[in-house]
Amino acid sequence: MKIVLTIISLLAFIGVNAQQSEDLVPQEAASVFSINNINLLQKVSLDQLVQYEFMEEVQQELFDGSTSGKTIKDSGIDFDQKLNIFMGQADDYLVSGMTFGIVNKDQLFEVFDDFEPIESNYEGVEFYSSYFNRIAIKGNLGILYRVLPTGNRVDDLTDSIWYAQGNGYQWDDRYYEDEYYYDEEYEGWTREESLIEFTEEMETEENTTTPIDEEDNLPEAADDPTIKTYYELRDSVEMTLQNEFMNAFCENIFVKGNVLTKSSPEFKNQLNSQSEGTFFIDNSKNLKTNHDFAFMIRKYPSLYDRINELYTGNTMSGEIHINDNSIDMNLETKYSEKLGSVYKEMTNSKFDKSVLKYIPEDNQSFFTYNVDLRKAYQEAFNVILPIFTESESREFSTLGLTIELLDEFMNKDALFDSYKGSMFGSFNGIKKVQTTKIIWDYDDETFDYIEKEVGAEEDMPIFVFGFSTDRHDIPEKIMKHLCKHMNTFHNMGDYYMVDNAILNASPLYIINKNGLFIYTNDESLAKNNSDGYGKNAISKKQVKKGMKGGAVYLHADLSKAIAELPKEIFNGREKEMIDVFRGKSGSLELSSSKSTKSGTSFNLSYQFEGEYDNSGTYILDLINSMYVISK
Amino acid sequence: MKYLRVLILALSALSATGCIEIIDDLTLNMDGTGTFKYNINLSSSKVKINSILALDSLDGKRVPSIGEIKQKINRLNEQLKSESGISNVSLTADYTNYVFKFSCDFASLAELQSAIKTIALSENSGKAIPELDHKWLIFSGTQLNRSVPEITIKKSKEIKSADRLLLKEGSYTSITRFELEIVKFDNDQAKVSANKKAIMLRTDPYSLTQNPSQLDNTIYLKKSE
Known part of the structure; x- marks a missing residue:
């Protein structure tokens, strides 16, 4: 009986203390996206997965054919564990990556085939390195x-060493006079065109016997190979700092155990969620x-402290x-009292x-957007104004006084x-509006033609905003x-009319009555x-x-509205959001709760008809959207 | 408010159909001199153009401002004026209706083609365009061979297929005028004016991108007495 109890206790201890993939999420993480039920992703091909922006850190390694024809199932990743991106x-460095469980290390390194094992200073932890990234494996976790290192840190340190060596100002002003220096306004050229032309011209020079002008504004190697140019010095500083920070990062996780599950109760609490x-985001x-804020921290520390306290x-x-027929996203925002x-x-x-x-x-x-600006103003006046008026900074104090006087x-x-x-506001679909157009009227005798203005109709989106x-x-x-x-x-x-105010083609109407x-x-x-x-x-219903x-509160009939949005005009970040819903008929509803002193809840619900083929792509779409928004 | 504006512009850019009307109009005198006119009418799509011009970028490419378009047109105007054998250059633009009219006199068809080639090369940063070597106007005194410049065919193939479909709404009219009467022509789609001194071919820009040779024609003139 004693033995049985011992075994049960031991199993319970192991169960409680067994590390999960989320236990490796570093404390430096400000945003974490966890896919809890990665079984959903079994149908997703690895090629499809690596297209997402949240996979950008590993794209260099995975876009080399190693993922071809494979699904996540073939990657050696443990489907019983969460995948955390x-x-x-930190103060001086940026971190990014993902943590996961591992069931088959061989399969994992068939996908991550650019990684080579490197020496480990930590007991029980294996390290693998590629040109860009590292993988650490502890037990069955990766x-x-x-x-x-941040650019500022590298620049500061490089400058210090550079000037301490007795060197002068390192930037060559002629760079800014270079004819290829990018100027968006210059004859309507785009950066891409300028760069292509620059590159092509360089290639032309390389392919001819024309020597490159000795005074050309390119970084030159130092005459003495033991002396580094500014750029060589900066590279060395960057590499040294990277190694130093990488050690600090690993020390935190594998020695000190400083991980996010320990430093953030909110994050730990969220891990109990049974959602997909x-x-x-902190x-x-x-x-x-x-x-x-670096300047403010140094010059006005108490002002910074008060702003920091606010956030x-x-x-x-x-x-x-x-x-089955909906995807729901619940969002809780928390803030200081x-x-x-x-x-x-x-x-x-x-x-x-x-x-x-x-x-x-x-x-x-x-x-609909329903707020009371008067009350908000008064409360902001009471809460935020003292930060300025009581500040040690003359500028901020003067700003505070100005606001008080106003x-x-x-x-x-x-x-x-x-x-x-x-x-x-409402978008009421596309309707025909009356416009005019020019036509050319031909004379049959000579085929000479004259211009005539005639009535025309054009499609126009109809909106109401108030x-x-x-x-x-x-x-x-x-x-x-x-x-x-x-x-x-x-x-x-009853109303006002402004001629050709909409796209220089149709009138705008203004109604000023009924409280609107x-x-x-x-x-x-x-x-x-x-x-x-x-x-x-x-x-009202x-x-x-x-x-x-x-x-x-927002409601959209997606089959009508989103489908009509032209993809071309949005940038990559906006496209990510829109593409989540494009081509998927249904309705979208966004609502929020009344705010309390500690937080506000938002609910985004996407209701659709029929079944989805691959729910994994929905979750990846949504995770990716949140990732690009939080970047 | 910014997003509302973007939404309206976005929807306008998509919803309006692309409708372009082009006339190329060549008047050829017996001594080989003449006048060339090229007119583009986008007034049927002015809502679409206004919405595109109000955007910062479209399909990942920066949208030029009206000011930049004006600058470009003025520069082309100046370049053409300096070309040998080209005179009376006129380039007018109506930015309310988006109607653009170009006209110039030429001393010979060879000089007209050479001027157009120079401008095209200049716009291509001086890089060679083999298609520009193609002679699309050949006049022998009583016979004119007209075809669509190969560069146009090349450029039309660069248009995305989805955008090409929008060109079905438009029209392309090619008119050739002479001092003498026309006695015969090879393209059976052509129509001769009542005074027999002008000939017209019409199609839509989409068909032209699909079959550029449909506007090719050899026109035979009555011999002068």
Whole structure:
């Protein structure tokens, strides 16, 4: 019996103390994205996986054919463990990477085939190195990481050594006079064109017998090979610092046990989630390591401390749930009590029901934003102003005094009654609008042609956007003034019209009544329904969550709205977000809770019809979106 | 508000169909001199153009401002004026309706083609374009061989297939005018004016990208007395 109890106790001890992949997430991590149920990823090919931005650190190693034709299942990764992607920053270095469980080391190194074993200074830990990254393996856990010294640290140290050696200013001013120096405005050239031309010209020079001008502005090797140029010195400093910081990073994890699960109770708590994916972003860390504050830390430490105090505990954590017909993302934002008091007052406002009659029932998407700027201003005045007025900095103190004086002299009732802070908008689809066009009219006798202006129709997105106001008289004064002095503004009685204001082709209508100031290009709303869409307006039931919830509410019929967004105009980061929903019919709803002094909850719910083929890609899409947003 | 504006612009850029109307108009005198006109009418797509111009970039490429477009047009104008055998250069642009009209007189077809070649080379940073060696206008006194310059064919093939489809909405009109009457022509799609001194070929820009030779024509003139 004793033996049985001993075995049970031992097993229980091992169970409690067995390390998990998340236990290797370093304490420097400011953002962690965990895929809890990586079984979902079994169908995802490795080639597909490495395309995601959150895999960018390992792309150099994996885009060499080693992933070809393989799925994650073939990678030797343990599907019973979480996959945690992290990035963060210490005072002097940046870290990024991922932690995972391992079931088959041979398979793992078939995928990571560029890694070679290197000597380990830590008992029980194996190290592997590639040109860019390292992998450390402890038991059945792995961490793939990259540690890079910050540019500022490298520059500071290099400059110190450089000047201490008796050298002069290292930058050659002629660089900025170089004809190839990138100037966005220069004859409409793009950076890419300039670089291509520069490179091509270099190649031309290399392929001819024309010698390169000796005075050409290129870094030169020193005459004495034992003396380093500035750039050689900088490379050496960078490499030395990288090794030093890499050792500190490993020492923290493998010797001191300084990992995020120990330093952040919020992160540890989130690991208990049974959802398919989670993310954790510690915004206060980003503030601490932001080099823009370096000057303030040195010159005005108490001012910095108070700002830091304001942002302490500022975290975002979320869960992604994949259900049969929906994907839900719950996001919790946490902040300090002082900052929380401002948010709490801001969202402590009644939903303005008058907006409902201006949102048509057949809209493709709409949002409401419901805040009380007056209360938020007052609370921010009480909480934030003392940071400036009590600051040791003359500049910040003067700024504080200016704000105090403005507060005394300003008519806050007029200001915050004119613009209360609440607003709404709706996108009502594409409609034909009347425009004009030029045609060429031919004479059959000679084929000579003359220009004629004729009526035409073009497609135009129809929108309504407005904000709440209790002081119609103030915008009215502005509108009347504009109508009197500008011939494109017209007072039409119930509404105002601005000629060709939308893309120089169709009018903008302004409605200033019923507690709202509205902009729209919907002619029928302005001309026939300036009091709202009536029975064709959205019902209270459809905005129930928005009315009962916090500041933000958004609803979109994705099959109609997102599909019409042109991909080309968005940058990579925005595309990532949009692509999550593109081509997937359903509806999207974003809502928020009332803010408390400690936090606000947001819920993003994507409801869709039919089944999904590969839920793994959904979770990767969402994780990737959060990754690019937090970068 | 910024995002609302971006959304409106984005939707406009997508929703409006691409509609371009082009006229190339060549007047050829018996002594080989003449006038060349090239007109582009984008007024049917002005909502789309305004929305694109309001964007910073499209499809990863920077969108030029009206000011930059004006600068470019002025520079082309100046370059053409300095070309040998080219005179009375006129380049007008209507930025409300997006109608652009180019016109110049030439001393000979060879000098016209040479000037266009020089401009194209200059725009290509001086790098050789073999397609520019193609002679697309050959006049013998009573016979004109007209074809589409090979460089146009090359450039049209660079247009993305999705964008090419938008060109179906537009029109391309090629007009050739003479002092003498036209007696015969090879392209049976061509239409002769009532006074028999002008000939016209019309197609849409999409068809032209698919079959550039559809505007090729040999025109025979009545011999002068």
